[in-house]
Amino acid sequence: MLTIATGNKAIADAVKAAKPGVIAAYPITPQTEIVEQIAEYVTSGELESRYIPVESEHSAMAACIGASAGGVRTFTATSSHGLLYMHEMIHWAAGARLPIVMVNVNRALGPGWNTWAEHTDAFSQRDTGWLQVFVGTVQEAYDATLMAFRIAEDERVLLPVMVNLDGFSLSHITQSLETVDPGDFIPPYHLPHAIDPENPCVYGPMTGPDEYYKFRWDIERSMRDARGVIEEVEREFAERFGRSYGPTEDYRCEDADVVVVAMGTLGKEAEVAVDRLRDEGIKAGSMRLRWFRPFPDLDLAGREVVVIDRDYSFGFGGVVAHSIKSKTGVEPYNVIAGLGGQEVTYNDIADFVRNRRPGEEMWFGVSEHV
Amino acid sequence: MYEIRIHSRGGQGGVTAAKLIALAAFRDGKHATACPFYGAERRGAPVVSFVRIDDEPIKIYSQIHEPDLVIVLDTSIMDVVDVLQGLKPNGEVLLNSPHPIAGCNGTCHHVDLTGIALAENLVVAGSPILNTPVLGALAKMGIVTLPSARTAIREMFSDERNVKAAEAAYEELKA
Amino acid sequence: MRERLALSRPKEASSGKTGSWRTFRPVVDKETCNACGLCAQYCPDGVIDEELEIDLDYCKGCGICSNECPKGAIKMVREER
Amino acid sequence: MSTIPKEEYLYKCTSACAGCSSSLCLRYVLKAAGPDTVLVVPACCTSVIQGIYPGTAMSVPVYNIAFAAAAACASGLSNALRARGKDTNVIVYAGDGGTVDIGIQALSGAFERGTDFLYICYDNEAYGNTGMQRSGATPLGARTTTTPGGKPTAKKDLDRIVEAHNPPYMATACSAYPLDLYKKVKKALSIPGPKFIHILAPCPPGWRYPTEKTIEMGKLAVKTGTWILYEREYGKLSISGPSKAAMKKPAPLEEYIKGQGRFKNLKPEILDLMRQQVEQNIQRFAREEEGQC
Known part of the structure; x- marks a missing residue:
């Protein structure tokens, strides 16, 4: 459908199309409209999902971790101080190999209080093991969010993805937007290591110096493989929906x-x-x-x-x-x-x-x- | 590219007006962006929003410094804000006012949007709705078409009085 | 399939044979024991079975069983190694 | 005893300290919960007790999570499982540090949101896993590595904080009464919504008493009225059996204090204060049980 929308609305619409099972988020300017719109979709029944109104961003990411490991597609959105407050859990999500998708509306950091665009917030999460993409239009915000689920959940990747858009200048601008029906472009959520009482495992136990580095290397291996997966997903997206993107x-x-x-x-x-x-x-x-x-x-x-x-x-x-x-x-x-x-x-x-x-x-x- | 700067006060609907104009232009088959400039201010403080309309995709995100049109939804702002700053030499001004106001260079239009809103009883939380009637005035000025103005209003609002208000502004606009 | 993250799977003796931690070992006087089962109930490591046999491979020698036995049937005896 | 399942979900043998009451509690929690259970464990002694990669003593899934995040992680997990139509028990098993201090915000949020889970705090009254630093749950007068002169302030009343969230079920328990704990876990898991159990879990190295005294220490905490066992269903209080007797005629506090190295050289005025606190607490519960609040 062809319409106009703000960057934030476009993201809420992409999330609605991707149908996550659980969304856990905390409001923060200039991201708030995303979670407000999603809450609206969940309340009206347009999106069949569970919305967890957490009490902090740290808990937002912790709840996403629990939900993603619990076997459902998971989404959150944040910005600036919220992103920094969840920093510990951002590392955890990548180390736990959970394909969480998060939108970060780029905003400067205090003091002094400043709610306008800057990229330092996202770059402060540079070494966490998250994939990061930065978008430039409302349409791209929509498209990249849809693709983020597909890329994150690809078994060659299994790492979380952060979609970044500039606070206000993109989150609040109204531009044209074509929404799509993703169909089987986004297959049902499948996490090979989802929690299963029939096959009990301890996740993230004490891991000694002889073992720990192997899992760090595996993150890097997947990060390298992700380049090919991104290319593949962006190509397929272009074939299906007619809009092409690259690195x-x-x-x-x-x-x-x-x-x-x-x-x-x-x-x-x-x-x-x-x-x-x-x-x-x-x-x-x-x-x-x-x-x-x-x-x-x-x-x-x-x-x-x-x-x-x-x-x-x-x-x-x-x-x-x-x-x-x-x-x-x-x-x-x-x-x-x-x-x-x-x-x-x-x-x-x-x-x-x-x-x-x-x-x-x-x-x-x-x-x-x- | 046609660039519009809207001056209003927080809560008066300037941001929605910008979206409505962009939507109407979009329904005319043009490219359009609407971009509010958010300050740290609260309800009642002067705010500014921008609309760009073009035949080509719009890649500009910065503020509008040299507008083709300045819309003033609340003329009391003119005492504190230089609303004409940067206005192009052949630029136009649209005032929400029952009468012309001196000091506007170039073409100055005025229409009593507040009066129209009150006549239609379009009032939300004590504030008359100005953002739908303003679309009628812009249609009269030829910036958007009247059918697209109606379409845009109906896409965003279910109350048909908004369309009537726009039509009233279309009729009442004076240069 | 490659393991992308540290996942531990359940097994006995995941921490080795903790019986080696012991300084004192419990010795049960079967004559005095009335099989009330409190020793098994209170054993933090669950090393006392239904027959009230103590698995010395894993018993850490905490002495709770001895302390809680109402009959005084369990003595803690210095390990000889 | 006959009602307690024989199955052990905590395999022989964990890396818990000898005489550890929290691994004793975990045995009974898992017996009550059964195999269709997921534990969420923040940083605490249980992070180590469960075993080191690649082996574990736990035969139910355990999701380890950062210190402050247990209740929030459990929120996500519970919602995911319910979204998948599963009624698997979600149980947080957290120490006192991860509950009364760094994790209290997440705990409060999860209870306010009505998360369907059981939060168990096993309380050894200090940061035991890192060598006994004081926590908000450390009692007045207790020496820890960060209160070498004895803690100058009282134990944070976690239960009253949780109670303020009006959960459908909350209870206290103590490792010295494993059958009481078993029943309380069973009951908690039969009720939907957020449930809370606070277990006093004596710690031989932390409290500085001999390992064999673990059960005795827990019983003394109850008998002196220092620790009151109760349940609260939809707000309604019922004092558990062992505490009913203790509240009528509490044993002298010294009996509990004297065996613990952490209370060595306690100043008489601190002991007086502790005694007052115990008395006040007993009176408060007694008044509530009699219906006068």
Whole structure:
């Protein structure tokens, strides 16, 4: 069905289509509309699911862990401080190999209180063993959430997936949305190690130094296998529903001398900047990074690269810029912009490209190169 | 691309108005986005929402700094907010007011949305509903079509008085 | 199928033969014993069976059985190793 | 005895300390619950008692979860099983630290939401698994590794906190009365909704008494009125047999205190305070049983 919806509504609709057995969530701005809409669907009977109104995000993820291990598809949504509050359980979910799908509406961290977009919240969960995808449109929020269930539950993966979208700028924007009937694109939930009193096991017992690392390696093995699974699922999604996605969304990159790498809505707005730059004769392209874990292989050889980081790792640099630098060897121009919802327009992005200084870092608005 | 900036107070329905306009434009076969700017403010504080309409997919998420149209749902805001800031030289203004207001450069339209809402008894929790009649005014201005305005209103609201209010605003709009 | 996570499966002696933990062993005087079964009831490790035989492979020698026996039929005796 | 199933769901032999009352309790909890049961265990002694990968003494599924998360994890699990049409017992088996301290928020949430599960707190009055640091359940005057001079404040009244959630069933128990515990677990599991059992579980190394005294120590806690055994069904109190007698004529508190190294060199004024607390508690329960609140 073709309609218009906010990013949050699109996600609630994707969850309704995926039919999880249990949803456990706690409200937090700017994610709240997702859980409100889901509660509405559950109450009206449009979604036959159990909604657990937990008392905290730590409990939200703990309840998802119990439910997922208990043998049903499970979903939660959070943001910012909520994500950080569940940090312990986020690690647990991945270690327990549970295909939980969580939407994180990216938001800055206090103090001071700030409810606007930033990616530092998600990046602080970087090493937990979760797959992470960042979306740029309402439609993509819907599509990625649907695909997340399929990818997470694939037996070659069995790891949780976090779908990230920018607070307010995507969670609250209204755009067109085509909803689909997923049919058998999402098969019934099957967890090989679901709890079964007929086959009693102890889950996550004391595991000594001679054994523990083997299970850590298995997470990494699955994370590597996940690249192929993601590609497969995205290809099948394109065949069935006509919309294709990849590890990056490349725009006018083929002959580009300079490529802008950004994530989320800034990555989408960068395409407008690219058009402007092309009009001026600057051969620019945009590469919107979608998958952050597993981190994709990027072909950036022989180009200048401008990375916009809506995040920061203090004492180190922009997380995306440094990931790209270590993975590809290129020395990007690293712009730190959009923190806490800082307004960044396509004109600003075009300026970043015009004034690029490869190898350097620039905090937008601070007007200092470092 | 046609860009609209809506000024209202929290609780007056500016955010829903933006969604309704985008939906009507979408039903006209255009691409449209509606994007509220949320401050930390509460009910009663000035708020601003944005609508973009285009024939091509819209990739811009930042705020509208140079609007083609400024809608003011509550003219008392004009004392505290420079609603005309950045308005394009040939831009237009739509005021919720029974009479014209001095100081608006360029084309300034006005219509008494509050009066229309009260006449139809469209009041929720003490506040007259302005977001459905405003769609009628925009239809008159040619930004959306009247049939799509009706469709959009019916998709979001079940009360037919909203359509009547839009039709009244369509009739009463004055430049 | 590969094990993706640590899953333990039930078995006896998962912690080895805990009888080796013992310093004192329970010795039952069958003459005095009236088979009330309190020793078995109170044994934290369930090593006393229906016949009130103590499984010395696993008995940790806590002495609860001896302390709780109303007849004083169980003596704790120093292990000789 | 004849009503207690012979089956042991806790296999020989666990890695519990010799004389451990919590593994004794677990035997009876599982006998009462039977094989169609899942235990949820946060960090506590039972994390170790169950055995080390890849073997375990537990013959029912056990889901280990982080310290603060047991009740929430059980909420999810209970909902998943019910969604699948299964009425498998979901039982949290948690220590006092994981219940009265770090886990109390999740516990409160799960009870308020009406989760269909049984939460059992086995209370050895300190963080036993990590070597006896004080918990909110450590009683006044008790020495722990973090209260080397004796705990200056009273034990947190967990039961009154749980009671404030108005659960359909709650009870106290003690490892020294395993048949009473068995019956209470049976009854709890026969009632839908959130149920709670608080077990006093004496700990030889933590309380510093000889291992053979575990049952004796539990009985003294009850006989002195320090620990009162009761049930509360839909709010209605009924004092359990052993405590009825004890409340009428409690044994002197010293009998309970003197055998425990953790109360060594207790100041007389602290002992007086402890005695007052015991008396007040007994009176409170007695008044309620007589119908005057």
